[in-house]
Amino acid sequence: xxxxxVGGLGFAxxxxxxxxxxxxxxxxxxxxxxxxxxxxxxxxxxxERAIEGGQMNNTETIENWTGFxxxxxxxxxERMAEHARHFGVDFVSSEVTxxxxxxxxxxxxxxxxxxxxxxxxxxxxxANPRKLRVPGEREFSGKxxxxxxxxxxxxxxxxxxAVIGGGNSSMAEALYLSKIVExxxxxxxxxxxxxxxxxxxxxxxxxxxxxxxxxxxxxxxGDDKVRSVLIEGPDGKxxxxxxxxxxVLIGTTPNSEFLSSVVERDEHGYIxxxxxxxxxxxxxxxxxxxxxxEVRQIATAAGDAAIAVxxxxxxxxx
Amino acid sequence: MSExxxxxxxxxxxxxxxxxxxxxxxxxxxxxKERCEFCETIEKLLGELSELTDKLTIRxxxxxxxxARSLDIEMTPAIVPxxxxxxxxxxxxxxxxxxxxxxxxxxxxxxxxxxxxxxISEKTLERLDTINQPLDIKVFVTTSCPYCPKxxxxxxxxxxxxxxxxxxMVEASEFEELSKRxxxxxxxxxxxxxxxxxxxxxxxxxxxDEVMKTVAR
Numbered sequence: 001x002x003x004x005x006v007g008g009l010g011f012a013x014x015x016x017x018x019x020x021x022x023x024x025x026x027x028x029x030x031x032x033x034x035x036x037x038x039x040x041x042x043x044x045x046x047x048e049r050a051i052e053g054g055q056m057n058n059t060e061t062i063e064n065w066t067g068f069x070x071x072x073x074x075x076x077x078e079r080m081a082e083h084a085r086h087f088g089v090d091f092v093s094s095e096v097t098x099x100x101x102x103x104x105x106x107x108x109x110x111x112x113x114x115x116x117x118x119x120x121x122x123x124x125x126x127a128n129p130r131k132l133r134v135p136g137e138r139e140f141s142g143k144x145x146x147x148x149x150x151x152x153x154x155x156x157x158x159x160x161x162a163v164i165g166g167g168n169s170s171m172a173e174a175l176y177l178s179k180i181v182e183x184x185x186x187x188x189x190x191x192x193x194x195x196x197x198x199x200x201x202x203x204x205x206x207x208x209x210x211x212x213x214x215x216x217x218x219x220x221x222g223d224d225k226v227r228s229v230l231i232e233g234p235d236g237k238x239x240x241x242x243x244x245x246x247x248v249l250i251g252t253t254p255n256s257e258f259l260s261s262v263v264e265r266d267e268h269g270y271i272x273x274x275x276x277x278x279x280x281x282x283x284x285x286x287x288x289x290x291x292x293x294e295v296r297q298i299a300t301a302a303g304d305a306a307i308a309v310x311x312x313x314x315x316x317x318x
Numbered sequence: 319m320s321e322x323x324x325x326x327x328x329x330x331x332x333x334x335x336x337x338x339x340x341x342x343x344x345x346x347x348x349x350x351k352e353r354c355e356f357c358e359t360i361e362k363l364l365g366e367l368s369e370l371t372d373k374l375t376i377r378x379x380x381x382x383x384x385x386a387r388s389l390d391i392e393m394t395p396a397i398v399p400x401x402x403x404x405x406x407x408x409x410x411x412x413x414x415x416x417x418x419x420x421x422x423x424x425x426x427x428x429x430x431x432x433x434x435x436x437x438i439s440e441k442t443l444e445r446l447d448t449i450n451q452p453l454d455i456k457v458f459v460t461t462s463c464p465y466c467p468k469x470x471x472x473x474x475x476x477x478x479x480x481x482x483x484x485x486x487m488v489e490a491s492e493f494e495e496l497s498k499r500x501x502x503x504x505x506x507x508x509x510x511x512x513x514x515x516x517x518x519x520x521x522x523x524x525x526x527d528e529v530m531k532t533v534a535r
Contacts, residue, residue: 004324004363006331007421007467050465050519051418057464074418074464082331093468095521111522113439142504142517151463154491155503224501245503 005074007051015092015116019045021312022108022118024096025255027054029288029301030124031080031089036309038087042317045116046084047108049095053077054126055252055289056298058150059169060176065298073150076298099262104283120312123259123271123279123286124305127252127296132164136220137248144226144245149173152245153180159244160185162229164217166193170249171203177247184209185241187231189216212241220246254290266292276315277308285312323359324366335424336371339431341402344375348386348396355492356414357395363416364397373431390484393493397423399430407434408477413489417461422470422487429474436479442526446479449533455485458497458507465519469506472525 021037023030026048037044051057059073068076081091098109099121106121129147131137137145146152153176161181163174166188172195174184186193186203191214193200203209212231218238219230228242254269263279263286264272270292277285287304289296324332347364349357361378368374379385381394389398389406397411407430415423429435436443455473459466473485490497490505500509508525509515510532520528 004328004416004420005418006328006335006424007418049521050468053464057418074462093471097521097523111439112437113441142507143501144503146504148463148465148504151460151465152504154460154462155497225503 003074005078007078015045015090015110015114017116019043019090019116019118020317021045021120021122021309022047022106022116023122023124024108025054025124025126025288025290026052026081026091027124027126027288027301028056028076028080028298029126029305030054030122031084032302032305033122033124033287033309034084034089035087036306037312038089040309040313040317042120042309042313043090045090045092045118047092047094047096047110049093051077052081052084052091058148059172060150061172062298096258099259101281106283119283120316121284122305122308122312123256123263123284123290124288124301125255125259125290126301127254127289129248130251130253132217132220132248132250134217134219136222140220140222140226140246143224144222145220146245146247147249149176149247149249152247153177156181156245158182160242161245161247162187162241162243163247163249164188165248165250166190166195166211166213167249167251168195168199169251170247171195171199173247173249174203174209175199175206178203178206178208181245182208185212185243186210187212187215187217187229187241189214217246252289252296256290275307276311277304278311278315283312283316322366323363329366329370332367332424333370335428336367336373338428339371339373341431341433342373342375343402343427343430344377344400344404345427346385346389346398346400347376347378348381348391348394348398349378350381350394352394354395356416359416360395360397360414363414367427374427392486393496395492399426399434401430401434405434407474408481408484409434409474410484410486412486413492414461415487415489418464418467419459419461419470419487419489422467425467425471426474429478434478436475438475438479438522442522443479445526445530446476446483449480449482451482451533453480453483453529453533454511455483455529456488456509456512457486458488458490458500458502458505458509460490460505463505466506469508469519469525472519472522473508476526476529 020042288301477485
């Protein structure tokens with residue numbers, strides 16, 4: 001059992017037809033943007049399809065958000081959402097199914113068919129877990145292949161799981177899983193882990209984690225559920241590793257598909273922005289994990305938000 | 319036992335959410351004599367909620383009685399909200415709505431207080447209208463899954479829209495046998511009529527596409 005999260009869904013009131021700013025995505029970037037918007041005299045709406053805090057909810061502990069030595073991702077999400085609600089920010093729970101422009105107005109279409117307009121649009125849709133794109137991955141998705149350790153870790157109690165990836169998210173999830181599962185094998189395609197050193201050290205200190213470096217996952221195999229992964233070493237030699245579950249944590253891919261005809265993106269789907277965090281469409285800004293940049297962190301998402309709102313106000317509301 | 323489940327800060331937030339309740343809602347909490355890990359906690363939780371609004375009535379009822387039979391309670395613990403007119407909308411919580419599912423419970427109470435009317439697109443409503451036989455949607459969740467509430471609430475909205483549809487949240491860790499039967503290893507897993515299932519919190523239209531596949535067969 002994991003406490004009681006009030007969440008934002010219960011607060012969601014009927015959205016109005018018009019706002020100054022519509023923010024798509026309620027992660028740390030979107031929420032920070034909403035707070036700056038209110039403080040700048042604007043009325044913001046956040047449209048969130050799942051839950052406020054976004055990917056932070058999948059992170060067991062966060063230790064690099066200044067002011068909190070250590071805080072759970074869920075709690076930080078709640079606190080950020082509460083901060084926004086305190087300033088009267090409206091939230092609506094919906095997928096955005098379309099965006100269009102009418103003169104200098106942006107129109108956002110919700111799942112329910114409702115249309116909402118705003119002068120400024122801030123895209124803060126973040127990113128989703130990246131797929132391995134190997135045979136068996138799709139077939140065994142939901143049958144042992146998972147992209148969310150906090151969601152699905154429970155089902156692997158006392159079992160052996162493979163964690164694919166050696167970055168921060170993969171090490172953090174390995175730490176989480178280590179409390180549930182019997183044994184973990186981390187499989188990383190590079191010769192070393194890329195996670196922050198402190199995190200690496202913690203995982204290495206556990207006595208139930210084995211590391212297979214320079215190994216590429218070629219296939220996920222099983223019958224009615226996952227039984228093994230086929231991996232290839234640096235010498236091209238293949239071996240089959242028995243496992244009950246495969247947690248794929250190899251980074252993210254941007255949630256920008258629905259914007260393909262709206263704003264300019266790079267070849268990976270990340271939205272291109274200028275120094276003001278504005279896209280190629282005037283009045284449409286993008287922030288956080290969904291934009292083309294090097295460092296994807298809570299802190300940088302919040303930073304993007306402050307910059308975007310500052311310029312959005314200067315360029316659109318004076 | 320005097321210590322509260324909900325701390326002061328959360329109580330304040332809950333109070334604010336429940337202040338949106340329009341009409342009364344009664345909640346039936348079904349229990350059985352079997353050992354139940356979270357029954358005491360659920361009872362306490364519901365009790366604390368009813369302290370934070372005057373629009374909520376809680377009744378604890380045995381699952382072996384007539385009322386459970388008439389409401390078709392499949393397992394326990396079960397939480398069944400009813401509208402002010404005593405209408406059952408086919409909505410069930412099987413297991414504890416804690417963690418992220420606590421928000422789902424609060425939202426559902428607010429929805430029921432407004433008559434449990436669906437908040438979905440016209441197009442979805444029209445397609446749901448065509449369902450003229452019983453359809454059961456079970457959404458398996460874990461309480462630490464951030465994508466699950468949306469999947470549960472979408473199913474609840476479908477149930478609001480058509481009285482042939484029943485929709486349940488099933489907390490997977492409390493119903494291991496059932497979870498195993500449906501091969502649940504990722505959540506949310508949505509099981510329709512105990513036959514078809516899919517994994518993920520799909521947007522409304524795609525969600526309905528999956529539901530309709532079962533109807534079409």
